[in-house]
Amino acid sequence: MTDLTPNTIYRWQVRTICAPGITSAFVVAANNFQTLCRVPASPLVDQITNNSARVSWGDGEVGADYEVQYRIRNTNAAWTSATLVTPLGVSARKYFTIIDIKPGSIYEWRVRSICAPGITSDFMIDPNSFQTLCGTPNQLTTDQLTSTSARLNWFGGEAGASYEINIRVSGATSWSTIPVSTSQGPGEFKRRIVTGLTGGTVYEWRVRTVCTAGIFSDYALSPVVFTTVCNPPNPQGVQNLLGASVEVVWNGGEPGAGYEVQYRGVGTVAWTTASLSSTLGASESKRLALTGLAPGVIYEWQVRTVCSSGIPSSYTGAAARFQVPVQNVFVGVGAGQNISTGIGNVGIGTNASFSLTTADNTVALGKSAGFFNTSSGNTFVGAEADALAPNLSNATAIGLKAKVGASNAIVLGDVEANTKVGIGVTAPEFPLDVRGIINLRNKGTLKFSHLHNPNLRPDGTDQFLTVDDKGQVVLSRYRVSIANPNQWADRVFEPNYRLRPLSEVQRFIRQHNHLPGIPSADQIMRDGIEAMKLNAVLLEKIEELTLYLIQVEQRINKLEGVRK
Template identity: 25%
Template sequence: MTGLSPQSEYRYYVRSICAVGDTSFWGGPYTLTTLCAPSTAPWIDDVETHLTTTNSTIENCWSSSPSNSTSTYRWNINGAGSTPSSSTGPSGAFSGNNYFYTEASNGSVGDVAELYSPLIDVTALTLPELSFYYHMYGQTMGDLYIDVFDGVNWVTTDSIKGEQQTADTDPWLEHKIILNNFPDTIQVRFRSIRSTNFYGDMALDDIEIAEAPTCPQPIALNVSNLTMNSAALGWTEVGAATNWQVEWGISGFTLGGGVRLMTTTNPHIQFGLQAAVTYDFYVRSVCTPGDSSL
């Protein structure tokens, strides 16, 4: 059959024609649902138009695997604050009420849950960028892999492994991935691998594909190797910058009022700190003269 509309359910009947004047009774009704047409970037899904679910169906042209039982480790949609398990998962959505999450009370160690985005047409974008917010609180948090379909194979573009927050009320974190060298129509797969216990509910919200800035902002700022008067300030470079501007100061300082410096090393070792004092720091990429991240 041709001339059908995308994402539509149709009912049809069939009968056999054995000879002229000799036909069977009509069989049916049978139903079919046509596939979704690709969405067009720039595109965002904040999960608010989805129905909350722990059953087999995730709507709006998303899909998941496994998808047939609430007793398996799989992706669900929550709209009621925290996940069902204690001491894991976020206290609520990043924005609005709804978010995707895995329920680690189900399944066994090593189980895989896959969440598939709609097809996204990125033809209008010069340099597509995938961004999303995630919450991964739980002492036995598993690993999250972000895959993109290139028309033939699934390509793993990045991963986030283990616990990233230490409380359900900790802020959601943003993750960004440049999607260069992919075809005009792509699909994203979030692949979660369950760890050893139920303290591993991971969550996703506000998933977006849009034009990347010419100088992307660094992400995943972190501090390591603390001493009484020094610290290693680190971050993840999303683009290709090799120069960064760091600003630091006593916690609560206004951006622009701290100590600014240029560095070509990541992590940057900052000396001259005072013992038992809390500091904040900011980083931006300097891609070319006059082109810096926000």
């Protein structure tokens, strides 16, 4: 029997047709039968979002309702059921939207027809699956930029999800990945500070949501681009300001960066630019020599960092200044006549510093002062004061015809003129005549030469030079003093003083080759002994010897009394 109505209870009967018009009676069947409720077919899923999906199917029954069930796949959880009431016929496609489901999750679903209350078809043989979307982050921004860090911000995503940031130098081929865990929901901004960046460099970044293991959202459509700060340098000043050149000094900036220095005369408009390539770190001092400067001109200068990407910092501003000194000062006919590249020299007087050519920082005051000097850093004061040797350094000659022949030396006066130098006196009588105290500091010494001169002889005095408690050299006689009575030998005559028996003294001498209490020759050679202490122990031995003599005298007197 075909073309029956689905989900309908039928009664049926049968009779025999023996000949046309001749039949038996109908026999009523013992059982009725019910046609089945048709199972839906052709399942599809579309319009999937992060928390919803539209499912659809064909077939079913005319005017039937439908029960849709769904759950997360492979969880054995109970099915969630929803009912669709529709007047659509068999051939029309039926649609149902599942809502309020979990983002980034794989669901399975099935459907069956409800032909009448309590009368349903079977569910589709195998559940169909779909995966909800993982919400894509949005509103990506970057702030709090420094030379080594930046804060990355984004909106959206999913509640309780984690995130995966990709970051790279713009133009690079590979990304660095940074995982981010957060408890913030999709309606809150998420933030992450990334560090270890390079100053003055263009970076790009993107982020995606990690809903569950292995399930990600899409990345935002285009990576966000930002540039880290290229730190400006910190000017420190200038050094080696000599002649037409100077070294400008700064620190800060960026490790391994280049630098551009601009300088100009104060009041002028155009800058001159000089560059420096450096491998130094940010905290190390950088130097650049500026040449071709004009003597006497005040210059201002500024510097900026050129980071490795070619992105520069701002200039530091033209607050740093320096003035190029006048190179040399010569006054007098022939003074400094042969100077060429030497700088920082002063020569005043006819023919002063006449032979200088390339030497620096010399001073010559007086007619022909420093006439033959050709080396740097020397001073000559007085007519014809000069150097006796070439290549001297830090040599000074002061006085008429004074001559110096050694480096790091000061000569006062002409050695052939019996020059007398006075300190604190107006009419010196000796080569060095001092009124006052000569103070020798640190390792200063006072040396007497020619002490082996046979013409020197003692003058019969018992006085000698010594140093008092203030460090002053004074004339004195030898004198012993003690701080307390225990340092002297009077204790020998105390009643409880133990006087060694002579036999014990004899054994000690045989064993040690010196008296008890007296240092040995080796000890004196090694350590020495104070004069006061030596006098005290010698006096002790004399006093002990006196006691021994008294004992001997007493024994003699006693023996003589017995003999009598």
